[in-house]
Amino acid sequence: MLILNSHPDHGAALDPRDTAMLDxxxxxxxxxxxxxxxxxxxxxxxxxxxxxxxxxxAAIHIKDEGPRLGLGSFKALGGAYAVIRLVLAEAGRALGRPVDYAEMQSGAVRRIASGLTIACATDGNHGRSVAQGAELIGARCVIFMHERVSDARVAAIARFGAEIVRVPGTYDDSVTEAARVANERGWITVSDTSWPGYEHIPGLVMQGYTALVAETVKALPAPPTHVFVQAGVGGLAAAVAGHMALVLGDTRPTMIVVEPERAACLYESARAGRPVKIAHGEPTVMAMLECYDPSPLAWRVLSRAADAFMTVGEDDAVAAMNRLARPAGDDPAIVAGESGGAGLAGFIRIAGDTTRRAALGIGPDARILAINSEGATDPERYRALTGLDPAMPPG
Known part of the structure; x- marks a missing residue:
């Protein structure tokens, strides 16, 4: 499914708050x-x-976030950055002076950090980043994970010393529970989704993601004409669309937001013209994108800076994983997790449909950018879906 953005704010300048967050x-x-x-x-x-x-x-480029900071996904840029910013701000208040990043492992900062507890909900990748940031600066960390998260992803977070709390239900249930417990106990919630009255911290998380956009723009031989970017609650998509709109201006690419058919909260929001929470359905293989309630903060950016919204099926996602793992010609092999290839899956689906290609203005001169948002963060799942060992090149 594909719809063009018909929101009244489409194409308008970003809200000044979002400009400051993403410029x-x-x-x-x-x-x-x-x-x-x-x-x-x-x-x-x-x-x-x-x-x-x-x-x-004319060209397809893939920004590969699998190697990012040893955590396997773009999320490494957001949660840890927000944790460090928040703890340094607290240290600055306690010490009565500004505290720089160079001091984040100093004894004074770590003593202050040790009295703080950082909490978040996660499907896996965001929590890994938050836990790493907390360990880096010496704060206590509690991560809430819903019952569908694999044991491999739980173990990957626990290795940073975080306490794990399992929550019945879905990702959205774990977000609610994390916020409730943190509020009761005076913990700092570092969420990658927003809600009324809670935007500063998810804004910091999104700000962290702009690093990958800046790297991409610098490395590309020419700006892309079209970007296919996957979305869960929308933080990555908003960071990419918003930052590119700000730095590329009139030459910004056409932005297409891609979601699983089984968890398309932004697609439905685009249809409704406002953020829409959708009903929980059958789980999607794209586990890191299985979100049913969009981030209002991300939606505020996407309503202006995204040009189209589309969905892909389960088979589309798995096929993209396998195509990246087993490339044609001299294309490099890329290890993409279940959610990592979703953006490319969206383009592949559009590429075979002349009507939708025309609707998006994709001709022979188009330059396509997609983001491999995660590597094999669950190696056993990767083996099951591709038949390959993620640690070994295809042979």
């Missing part, structure tokens, strides 16, 4: 933080010329 100055703040992370390296940007020829476009 070049905000990205420079993220870069200052990353400069003090010795494990930080820009992630690869891969060209796929064989696939581009097959699908009838």
């Amino acid at each position: 070049a100055a905000a990205t420079a703040e993220v870069a200052a933080y990353l400069a003090h992370r010795p494990d930080h390296r820009p992630t690869p940007l891969h060209a796929l010329p064989a696939l581009a020829t097959e699908l009838g476009v």
Whole structure:
């Protein structure tokens, strides 16, 4: 399914609050933080010329977030950054002076951090980032995970010393429970979704994601004409669409938001013209995108900066994983998790439909960008869906 953005705000300038959150100055703040992370390296940007020829476009590039900060996904940029920003702000209040990123592992900051508890809900990747940030700066961390999250993803978070709390139901249920408990106990909730009165922290999370957009824009030989970006609650999609609108202006690409058919809360929001919470259905293989309630903060950006919304099926997602793992010609092999290839899956689905290609203005000169938002964050699941070991090149 595909719909064009018909919201009255489509194409309008971002809300000033969102401009401050996503502009070049905000990205420079993220870069200052990353400069003090010795494990930080820009992630690869891969060209796929064989696939581009097959699908009838000039170029396809994939930004591969699998290697990001050792956590396997783009989420590594958001949660940890928000944790560090919040703890340093608290340290600044306690010490009565500004506290720089260079001090984030100092004894004074860690003593203050040790008295703080950071909490969040997660499907896996966001919680991994929050837990890593808390460990890095010395704060206690409690992560709420719903019953469908795999044991492998639970273990990947627990290794950072976080306490894990299992919650019956879905991701949205875990968000509600995390916020309730944190509010009762005076903990700091670092959520990647927003709700009324709670925007600053998810805004910091989204701000962290702009680092990958800035890296991509710098590395591309020419700006993309079309970006297919996957969405759960919408934070990544909003960061990509908003930052590109701000830094590229009139040359910004056409932005297409891609969701699972079984969890398409932004698609339904676009149809309704306002944020819409949808009913829970059958679980999707795209576990990191299984969200039923969009972030109002992300929607505020996407209602202006996204141009179309679409859905992909289960088979589409798995096929994209396998196509990236087993490329044609000289295209590089890319390890993409169940949700990682969803953006590319969206383009592949559109590429075979002449009517929808025309609706999006995708011709032979189009330059397509997609983001592999995660690597094999659940290796057993990856093996089951591709028949390959994610640690080994295909052979």
